[in-house]
Amino acid sequence: xxxxxxxxxxxxxLGLTAAGCxxxxxxxxxxxxxxxxxxxxxTMNAKSMSPSSPIVVRIFKQESELxxxxxxxTGRFAxxxxxxxxxxxxxxxxxxxxxxRQAPEGFYHVSVQNLNPRSQYYLSFNxxxxxxxxxxxGYSGEALMVHGACSSSxxxxxTDDGVAEIYAVVREALRGGQTTFQVQAYPFRMxxxxxxxxxxxxxYAFWTNIKQGYDTFEVxxxxxxxxxxxxxxxxxxxxxxxxxxDPLAACPPNTKPQDPAVxxxxxxxxxxxxxxxxxxxxxxxxxxxxxGMHPSFRKLLERNGPKSLAKRTSRTSVPISRPDxxxxxxxxTDD
Numbered sequence: 001x002x003x004x005x006x007x008x009x010x011x012x013x014l015g016l017t018a019a020g021c022x023x024x025x026x027x028x029x030x031x032x033x034x035x036x037x038x039x040x041x042x043t044m045n046a047k048s049m050s051p052s053s054p055i056v057v058r059i060f061k062q063e064s065e066l067x068x069x070x071x072x073x074t075g076r077f078a079x080x081x082x083x084x085x086x087x088x089x090x091x092x093x094x095x096x097x098x099x100x101r102q103a104p105e106g107f108y109h110v111s112v113q114n115l116n117p118r119s120q121y122y123l124s125f126n127x128x129x130x131x132x133x134x135x136x137x138g139y140s141g142e143a144l145m146v147h148g149a150c151s152s153s154x155x156x157x158x159t160d161d162g163v164a165e166i167y168a169v170v171r172e173a174l175r176g177g178q179t180t181f182q183v184q185a186y187p188f189r190m191x192x193x194x195x196x197x198x199x200x201x202x203x204y205a206f207w208t209n210i211k212q213g214y215d216t217f218e219v220x221x222x223x224x225x226x227x228x229x230x231x232x233x234x235x236x237x238x239x240x241x242x243x244x245x246d247p248l249a250a251c252p253p254n255t256k257p258q259d260p261a262v263x264x265x266x267x268x269x270x271x272x273x274x275x276x277x278x279x280x281x282x283x284x285x286x287x288x289x290x291x292g293m294h295p296s297f298r299k300l301l302e303r304n305g306p307k308s309l310a311k312r313t314s315r316t317s318v319p320i321s322r323p324d325x326x327x328x329x330x331x332x333t334d335d
Contacts, residue, residue, distance in 0.1 A: 040165065043080065052172055052175065055080075057182070059183065059186065061188065077217070086149075087326060089291040093105065100141075101153055101290065102154055111179060112174045124147035125145065195269070211266070220259065220261070229249060230251040
């Protein structure tokens with residue numbers, strides 16, 4: 001069994017050498033074979049989940065959090081655990097070009113080929129940016145990852161310990177028969193308050209689009225089906241003539257009515273946004289000099305400095321990228 005697992009780990013290895021959060025080939029070891037921690041397995045059992053059941057990953061930049069959801073015995077997804085992110089780079093908004101330091105936003109599907117047990121940043125998985133829509137729009141960039149350490153150049157860094165646990169959960173779900181798992185990457189939790197706060201951002205139309213997928217998952221607790229047409233994402237649709245093949249072409253007629261509960265949620269949120277804007281309530285937009293860091297890590301950085309935090313978050317003491325920027329006030333605004 002161990003030999004078979006080791007062979008699987010070797011099969012999963014990727015020699016990623018492109019720009020972004022680059023991974024380099026290191027000596028093969030068994031870090032990719034670590035079991036899911038007993039405490040987390042107990043949590044799964046308590047929530048009627050199994051290690052092999054499917055997962056969905058959600059990422060929130062502004063809050064610097066990554067969530068793992070697992071399908072339980074009811075067939076719906078429930079939250080398993082939330083992980084604080086140590087570092088992400090860029091600002092709120094999607095990645096559009098190589099070298100912009102932006103961490104991606106959108107919907108991605110990760111297969112076993114995207115897992116990298118030989119990552120320079122301990123362990124990692126590639127989000128698969130650009131996806132089909134992003135590629136059609138001419139967006140560029142590669143090797144955009146979820147990985148360990150506390151350093152980012154377009155990636156999501158969750159410390160070596162954090163990514164080791166996430167990697168084990170991901171690995172077992174893929175071994176259990178899930179061919180790909182969905183990653184939903186958002187600028188923030190898509191509440192009416194956050195949407196109103198960012199109403200004047202040039203990315204607002206894009207965020208309104210991906211909020212449709214957010215609402216679908218929030219209401220149904222099922223993974224939304226993702227399609228691409230009309231230069232945007234389309235969720236849970238069935239099209240005349242089959243799935244669209246050109247993301248830039250107009251969408252064919254959709255033969256599947258929207259779930260009434262999802263439509264009600266989306267309409268209620270739009271009304272709440274309009275009410276907030278009409279009330280004149282001052283809602284300050286968040287601004288970042290370069291990315292963000294979860295408050296728990298920011299406190300450690302402020303108290304102990306970048307060298308100490310790097311040692312606590314990486315077994316190889318990978319330096320924190322732009323530590324001064326990570327210390328910037330996350331509630332500052334240039335509006």
